[in-house]
Amino acid sequence: xxxxxxxxxxxxxxxxxxSYAVAMLIFAIExxxxxxxxxxxxxxxxxxxxxxxxx
Amino acid sequence: MTINWFKYxxxxxxxxxxxxxxxxxxxxxxxxxxxxxxxxxxxxxxxAQQGEFYRIIFIHVxxxxxxxxxxxxxxxxxxxxxxxxxxxxxxxxxxxxxTGALFALISLWTGxxxxxxxxxxxxxxxxxxxxxxxxxxLYLGFIALHASIDDPRRADRAAALLxxxxxxxxxxxxFSVKWWNTLHQGSTIKFTGTSMHVAMxxxxxxxxxxxxxxxxxxxxxxxxxxxxERERNTTxxxxxxxxxx
Numbered sequence: 001x002x003x004x005x006x007x008x009x010x011x012x013x014x015x016x017x018x019s020y021a022v023a024m025l026i027f028a029i030e031x032x033x034x035x036x037x038x039x040x041x042x043x044x045x046x047x048x049x050x051x052x053x054x055x
Numbered sequence: 056m057t058i059n060w061f062k063y064x065x066x067x068x069x070x071x072x073x074x075x076x077x078x079x080x081x082x083x084x085x086x087x088x089x090x091x092x093x094x095x096x097x098x099x100x101x102x103a104q105q106g107e108f109y110r111i112i113f114i115h116v117x118x119x120x121x122x123x124x125x126x127x128x129x130x131x132x133x134x135x136x137x138x139x140x141x142x143x144x145x146x147x148x149x150x151x152x153x154t155g156a157l158f159a160l161i162s163l164w165t166g167x168x169x170x171x172x173x174x175x176x177x178x179x180x181x182x183x184x185x186x187x188x189x190x191x192x193l194y195l196g197f198i199a200l201h202a203s204i205d206d207p208r209r210a211d212r213a214a215a216l217l218x219x220x221x222x223x224x225x226x227x228x229x230f231s232v233k234w235w236n237t238l239h240q241g242s243t244i245k246f247t248g249t250s251m252h253v254a255m256x257x258x259x260x261x262x263x264x265x266x267x268x269x270x271x272x273x274x275x276x277x278x279x280x281x282x283x284e285r286e287r288n289t290t291x292x293x294x295x296x297x298x299x300x
Contacts, residue, residue: 008172011106019168038279038280044287046300049299
């Protein structure tokens with residue numbers, strides 16, 4: 001009930017925070033995950049290469 | 056001069072091309088997101104019936120369109136991988152799935168946020184909403200199935216079958232508002248024209264292009280990691296400057 005009143009009194013804040021901020025957060029998390037995956041994969045490949053060189 | 060397009064269907068050549076394209080797509084997406092939000096919030100007028108609440112559509116509609124198109128593209132790549140056994144196609148399908156799932160999630164989330172003030176409910180078992188939820192489950196099913204099989208080739212084949220069968224859901228989502236008497240409204244923008252204000256159209260189109268560019272950038276970045284992972288035992292990966300560091 002309180003949320004109903006708040007959303008009608010602060011429509012733009014509701015739209016911004018509820019949809020755009022959440023969407024941007026999801027995009028940011030996805031970008032961070034992609035960058036982390038790249039970092040981890042590169043580390044693994046380098047380790048594999050170094051192990052191959054050492055043999 | 057003829058361009059050999061098949062050259063870029065090999066992971067070896069595609070890896071470098073994707074690396075060069077990512078910054079262009081990412082920067083363009085950021086600029087268009089800023090422009091789309093500016094038009095959507097400062098230029099587009101208030102809706103006569105829905106007031107400010109309607110502004111959710113500038114993210115809701117592009118996210119919904121992307122979730123459907125990305126699924127079809129994913130299923131297309133999966134089918135290519137299944138039929139022609141092209142390595143890159145299966146990798147592309149795997150790279151698209153998480154982004155498609157996130158767009159489906161954004162579509163459902165923003166739809167619920169719009170539904171509460173307009174319909175008085177966060178969720179209803181409406182045909183459009185239910186079929187979009189099924190789409191999210193199909194994406195999650197694809198990701199889970201692929202991750203559950205150790206052998207990547209077998210995982211590609213199993214997940215491809217799921218993607219192809221699941222693609223029947225996309226026309227159901229699109230036509231659900233025509234086939235059934237749904238609460239969800241029909242398409243506002245049609246081939247015959249639209250009653251939308253021009254600034255609203257501009258905001259929606261700009262956000263749609265921004266979402267496309269973002270999706271392409273993220274998918275290309277993800278597929279580069281998948282290529283690195285799957286081709287890690289090859290000589291060309293060992294010779295890459297970023298691996299030699």
